[in-house]
Amino acid sequence: MALKRLTSGEMIHTTLTWVDTRHRHHQLLAAVPEVVGLLSHLGRAHKGLLDCQPTANPQAAGLARTAEELDSQHDDLVRGGYAVFAALGYLADSPSDREQWLQLRDRVFPEGLAVVSRSYTDEAGQAALAMARLTADDKKLLKSVAFGKTTLLHIIERYGQVAHKLGETATAQHTPAGTPSRADSMAARNQWIRVVNAVLAAIEMVEGNADLLREVVAPLREIERRADRRRTTPEADPEAPEPNPLAGSPSPPPQ
Secondary structure, three states: OOHHHOOHHHHHHHHHOOOOOOOHHHHHHHOOHHHHOOHHHHHHHHHHHHHOOOOOOOOHHHHHHHHHHHHHHHHHHHHHHHHHHHHHHHOOOOHHHHHHHHHHHHHHOOOHHHHHHOOHHHHHHHHHHHHHHOOHHHHHHHHOOEEOOEEHHHHHHHHHHHHHHHHHHHHHHHOOOOOOOHHHHHHHHHHHHHHHHHHHHHHHOOOOOHHHHHHHHHHHHHHHHHHHHHHHOOOOOOOOOOOOOOOOOOOOOOO
16 A cells, blocks of 8 residues: 555545644644654645645636626727717818828727727737827827817727726736646655654554554555555446346347
């Protein structure tokens, strides 16, 4: 039998009671001079296993909701801004004015409304490019169009700001949580195995260790036996239907 065949969950379950000072297993171990010196190492090894388990990003759900809300604002600003440019072109007093508005529309939205179908990061990048293309004269012209207490320039700048926030949120979504590496997990498992083997060896040296063997060692040995069987002969699925003993063999195919 080998401790290395245990899963990390089985390892944690095994020493959970060993490191719990209120549990009888820990009290039995602490009563043995040969073992008590190893308990601090055991506690660190147990904690090391716990610390090396991957964890989900607690901000993932919030980031997803924020991204959806920002994307909705972005799409509304694109559609609204594009429609305003088209309306200004239609209502222009002269062909040159109309051409001016349509050219400005194409500088801000060169792909038209197709930009709302891009990825979050692409939408952010397209907005940044649009802001960079605007000249001082473009901004002056945009500022000349008022909507109540705001201007078309403010609306276009808001489009750029929302897209920028959307890009930042997308980057945060794509940034993986600081999960331990495979090497870290293997090192934690190996340290647990070394410490547990040392504890078991110390128990074997003690006379009158019947309670320890029965309550602490025996459950671990049973877990090891199950792990050995799992490695050589996969256990049957407990949820699989049992075979019907009355069912006959399939008929041979016709000749």
